[in-house]
Amino acid sequence: MIEATPPADALAAAERHLDSLRRNHTIDMTRGKPAPEQLDLSDELLANMSPGACVGEGGDYRNYGLGTGIPEAKRLMGAYLEMPPEHTIVAGNSSLTLMHDTLVGAVLAGVPGGAGPWGRDGAGVKFICPAPGYDRHFAICAKLGIEMLPVDMHADGPDMDAVEKLAGDDPSVKGMWCVPKYSNPTGAVYADAVVERLANMSCAAPDFRIMWDDAYAVHHLSDERPIVKHIFKACTAAGNGDRPYLFASTSKITYAGAGLAALAASPDNIADIARKMSFATIGPDKITQLRHVKFLGGMDGLAAHMEKHAALIRPKFAAAHGVLQARLGGTGMATWTAPKGGYFISADLEDGNAAAVVRLTGEAGVALVPAGSTFPYGRDPRDRNVRIAPTMPSVEEVTQAMEVFCACVQVVSLRRRVAAQC
Amino acid sequence: MIEATPPADALAAAERHLDSLRRNHTIDMTRGKPAPEQLDLSDELLANMSPGACVGEGGDYRNYGLGTGIPEAKRLMGAYLEMPPEHTIVAGNSSLTLMHDTLVGAVLAGVPGGAGPWGRDGAGVKFICPAPGYDRHFAICAKLGIEMLPVDMHADGPDMDAVEKLAGDDPSVKGMWCVPKYSNPTGAVYADAVVERLANMSCAAPDFRIMWDDAYAVHHLSDERPIVKHIFKACTAAGNGDRPYLFASTSKITYAGAGLAALAASPDNIADIARKMSFATIGPDKITQLRHVKFLGGMDGLAAHMEKHAALIRPKFAAAHGVLQARLGGTGMATWTAPKGGYFISADLEDGNAAAVVRLTGEAGVALVPAGSTFPYGRDPRDRNVRIAPTMPSVEEVTQAMEVFCACVQVVSLRRRVAAQC
Numbered sequence: 106m107i108e109a110t111p112p113a114d115a116l117a118a119a120e121r122h123l124d125s126l127r128r129n130h131t132i133d134m135t136r137g138k139p140a141p142e143q144l145d146l147s148d149e150l151l152a153n154m155s156p157g158a159c160v161g162e163g164g165d166y167r168n169y170g171l172g173t174g175i176p177e178a179k180r181l182m183g184a185y186l187e188m189p190p191e192h193t194i195v196a197g198n199s200s201l202t203l204m205h206d207t208l209v210g211a212v213l214a215g216v217p218g219g220a221g222p223w224g225r226d227g228a229g230v231k232f233i234c235p236a237p238g239y240d241r242h243f244a245i246c247a248k249l250g251i252e253m254l255p256v257d258m259h260a261d262g263p264d265m266d267a268v269e270k271l272a273g274d275d276p277s278v279k280g281m282w283c284v285p286k287y288s289n290p291t292g293a294v295y296a297d298a299v300v301e302r303l304a305n306m307s308c309a310a311p312d313f314r315i316m317w318d319d320a321y322a323v324h325h326l327s328d329e330r331p332i333v334k335h336i337f338k339a340c341t342a343a344g345n346g347d348r349p350y351l352f353a354s355t356s357k358i359t360y361a362g363a364g365l366a367a368l369a370a371s372p373d374n375i376a377d378i379a380r381k382m383s384f385a386t387i388g389p390d391k392i393t394q395l396r397h398v399k400f401l402g403g404m405d406g407l408a409a410h411m412e413k414h415a416a417l418i419r420p421k422f423a424a425a426h427g428v429l430q431a432r433l434g435g436t437g438m439a440t441w442t443a444p445k446g447g448y449f450i451s452a453d454l455e456d457g458n459a460a461a462v463v464r465l466t467g468e469a470g471v472a473l474v475p476a477g478s479t480f481p482y483g484r485d486p487r488d489r490n491v492r493i494a495p496t497m498p499s500v501e502e503v504t505q506a507m508e509v510f511c512a513c514v515q516v517v518s519l520r521r522r523v524a525a526q527c
Numbered sequence: 528m529i530e531a532t533p534p535a536d537a538l539a540a541a542e543r544h545l546d547s548l549r550r551n552h553t554i555d556m557t558r559g560k561p562a563p564e565q566l567d568l569s570d571e572l573l574a575n576m577s578p579g580a581c582v583g584e585g586g587d588y589r590n591y592g593l594g595t596g597i598p599e600a601k602r603l604m605g606a607y608l609e610m611p612p613e614h615t616i617v618a619g620n621s622s623l624t625l626m627h628d629t630l631v632g633a634v635l636a637g638v639p640g641g642a643g644p645w646g647r648d649g650a651g652v653k654f655i656c657p658a659p660g661y662d663r664h665f666a667i668c669a670k671l672g673i674e675m676l677p678v679d680m681h682a683d684g685p686d687m688d689a690v691e692k693l694a695g696d697d698p699s700v701k702g703m704w705c706v707p708k709y710s711n712p713t714g715a716v717y718a719d720a721v722v723e724r725l726a727n728m729s730c731a732a733p734d735f736r737i738m739w740d741d742a743y744a745v746h747h748l749s750d751e752r753p754i755v756k757h758i759f760k761a762c763t764a765a766g767n768g769d770r771p772y773l774f775a776s777t778s779k780i781t782y783a784g785a786g787l788a789a790l791a792a793s794p795d796n797i798a799d800i801a802r803k804m805s806f807a808t809i810g811p812d813k814i815t816q817l818r819h820v821k822f823l824g825g826m827d828g829l830a831a832h833m834e835k836h837a838a839l840i841r842p843k844f845a846a847a848h849g850v851l852q853a854r855l856g857g858t859g860m861a862t863w864t865a866p867k868g869g870y871f872i873s874a875d876l877e878d879g880n881a882a883a884v885v886r887l888t889g890e891a892g893v894a895l896v897p898a899g900s901t902f903p904y905g906r907d908p909r910d911r912n913v914r915i916a917p918t919m920p921s922v923e924e925v926t927q928a929m930e931v932f933c934a935c936v937q938v939v940s941l942r943r944r945v946a947a948q949c
Binding site (some may be wrong): 136138139141144145147148151152154155156158159165166167168169170171193197198199201202206209212213214224241244245248249356360361362363364381382386387388389390391393478 | 555559560561563566570571576580581590591592593620624625628631634635636646663666667719782783803806807808810813814815905
């Protein structure tokens with residue numbers, strides 16, 4: 106319909122429509138935050154400990170000690186990552202901290218198999234960054250002075266031709282970020298062939314590391330249960346067992362702000378990280394760890410719990426997709442993902458439109474993460490990607506916010522078409 | 528009596544006595560751990576939150592956010608450190624982590640007032656380490672490649688002539704460790720004049736930092752309430768407001784393994800640290816923070832709570848001192864501290880005897896921290912200092928352990944005297 110109308114008239118209509126949608130308060134769709142109803146699902150955590158119940162297999166969890174976590178939590182998070190408990194570290198509430206500290210440790214002191222601290226390598230350190238990706242991963246690299254090398258994300262994982270070339274040619278390319286299942290933001294699920302290539306590829310750096318952020322392993326939105334080939338097993342079979350660090354957290358399982366984080370890896374890697382951690386802490390909050398074990402039980406209890414999350418989240422994704430399809434379907438103004446899990450919809454607009462749309466959307470009362478955030482250095486080379494995070498607002502708010510977003514996409518697209526005519 | 532007996536006879540008697548004290552199980556006096564009864568004092572923490580009570584001034588504390596802590600906890604820990612809440616960061620359960628990460632941040636990226644990362648300074652980085660001191664402070668320096676410069680600890684703080692000379696002469700001397708009240712292990716309380724000299728001294732490094740670990744500010748054992756001059760106020764008055772970082776934790780107030788840690792400093796320092804932290808975490812465990820605020824209330828509640836700790840700890844120190852006085856008083860074999868607070872008794876044996884005594888004590892079933900631990904690089908130049916941590920065992924066990932320790936001191940001292948006669 107829009108196409109049949111002269112662009113100037115369509116633009117005027119779209120601008121009137123957007124005006125009618127303007128809001129006095131802001132709907133926040135910037136971050137992948139759980140909604141209060143999701144947090145409520147875990148409120149049993151608040152009161153499932155009592156005096157006398159703080160003694161576990163590792164002793165009195167109120168006291169100092171157990172620097173790499175309590176045995177019970179290692180079994181739980183080891184099961185989540187499909188790794189042996191003894192090669193699993195369970196820490197505080199942030200897997201981002203584990204990732205950050207792991208790279209800090211590599212920069213300052215090196216990792217097993219390497220020639221020493223990454224930072225002392227005169228050539229600098231480079232990291233492969235599939236993009237669009239997670240802005241906080243990229244921010245860690247930026248902070249540490251690690252040069253980021255973007256490679257395209259496809260529906261089945263990163264562009265492996267590009268990854269193999271970068272990793273194979275340059276010994277200063279020391280690692281890579283991966284979100285293997287329901288990737289942030291595209292929802293991509295790594296194909297078996299991608300995992301196999303990551304495990305087997307020849308790396309110029311003997312201490313090349315894959316930062317395998319398995320943040321959404323159990324965060325399904327559909328009835329499908331895609332299985333990603335196990336990176337550690339694949340790497341080990343390829344003789345590269347020290348290559349991957351596996352990360353997870355319960356931030357989007359229990360409480361986003363008060364969950365558990367975990368790291369699993371090869372015995373040598375875990376010994377290295379445990380030693381480095383021992384200088385920084387006498388132990389994590391073991392009471393919170395035991396609360397989680399009591400609440401979640403094991404992987405069966407965890408899976409049942411995730412069904413309740415899915416029931417709350419699915420209608421929000423459906424509402425967002427409904428508006429996208431109704432307003433932008435067939436317009437050529439945008440494509441978007443229909444992820445089977447995770448926390449995001451990734452929309453690609455016409456090239457050059459993302460920054461303008463995010464700005465206009467913000468002015469109309471809907472906060473989106475800044476355009477470019479999903480790319481290294483905040484630079485989307487085509488200025489087209491927008492990450493939509495529909496979990497936190499209510500279904501009604503998601504609908505309203507997506508109406509605003511779609512109206513903004515139309516206005517910006519039509520403005521460009523009108524300008525092109527002049 | 529020992530002096531009146533021929534040394535060989537006295538030694539034989541002491542060895543028989545030690546044999547009679549040998550134990551089949553180990554009493555652990557290695558670390559300053561609270562006893563279970565002390566942890567019991569805070570068990571209200573386990574159940575003082577409920578669904579619906581997780582919303583505070585900063586929003587829903589179950590969710591992401593508030594990277595530097597909740598406002599309520601900043602007021603609590605700001606009051607503890609006598610610093611404004613807005614210049615106080617409250618983090619997870621480990622102040623050691625805050626100290627470690629602060630120095631890592633300095634090494635990688637520098638601090639306000641400096642010329643850049645400490646680690647890029649060709650001359651290396653050096654730290655002044657009053658000794659005996661806290662082994663985990665020293666371990667952080669060792670890990671980061673920071674050269675440690677020991678200075679003597681006196682009863683009123685470090686040897687300030689030595690400190691001023693080291694800090695004033697060498698721009699690669701970037702900082703210093705201090706435990707200002709009830710210092711680990713000697714129990715020293717910094718005199719006003721020491722604090723004034725620390726605040727006013729001329730430092731060759733413009734970005735010199737004092738790591739002010741106020742771990743025992745409220746951990747009194749006597750009715751005295753010594754007041755240490757406030758380092759931040761003194762430094763600010765001297766025009767050196769960026770000099771100190773103040774650290775504290777509730778590890779020895781509530782749960783050693785599940786408390787809160789805090790860092791306070793000048794506005795510029797806090798902005799710098801908050802920015803650095805923002806790369807590593809989206810926020811601390813805010814539920815645990817709110818639990819603590821609810822439980823402790825404020826400084827009055829905290830002080831009343833500490834009286835209960837003192838009532839449990841005092842008899843253990845008294846038992847230890849009683850045995851020390853009865854067995855070693857007047858022998859010339861040892862001197863020891865009678866701290867008015869904190870967690871340790873520091874014993875100085877005859878030069879050259881500490882390692883042998885700790886080894887012999889361990890063989891007899893009493894574990895002490897390795898000799899030398901209280902000195903940089905684990906090297907006690909006189910091999911005389913032993914740190915005794917009497918809080919964890921029961922009063923009876925403390926008594927038994929100190930009998931073993933004193934017997935070992937006698938045996939080692941007498942062996943040396945006998946050897947000197949030959």
